[in-house]
Amino acid sequence: MRVRRAALEVQAGRNQPLTKAMTVKKNIHPDYHMITVQMTDGSQYQTRSTWGKEGDLMTLEIDPLAHPAWTGGNSRLLDAGGQVARFNKRFGGISLAKK
Numbered sequence: 001m002r003v004r005r006a007a008l009e010v011q012a013g014r015n016q017p018l019t020k021a022m023t024v025k026k027n028i029h030p031d032y033h034m035i036t037v038q039m040t041d042g043s044q045y046q047t048r049s050t051w052g053k054e055g056d057l058m059t060l061e062i063d064p065l066a067h068p069a070w071t072g073g074n075s076r077l078l079d080a081g082g083q084v085a086r087f088n089k090r091f092g093g094i095s096l097a098k099k
Contacts, residue, residue, distance in 0.1 A: 040066045 064070040
């Protein structure tokens with residue numbers, strides 16, 4: 001299959017041709033470096049991030065191993081403010097069943 005050269009020359013905004021030596025602006029991008037992430041079960045993995053400094057350890061309090069959104073909601077959320085109790089007090093007698 002033959003590829004036409006004109007199809008490969010893409011315009012890079014405001015009718016400026018895309019060149020091979022495209023550079024990014026200096027001093028406006030955050031530092032992107034390697035950090036270690038520790039899951040709630042103690043396992044660790046390395047990833048690139050803009051968080052912290054090179055080699056820092058990020059300890060997660062909620063991750064896919066512990067959060068109900070990923071675990072299927074087996075754990076119960078605490079009702080610290082009594083919102084559920086207040087709701088049940090006001091609307092506890094309401095039923096959708098036909099009388």
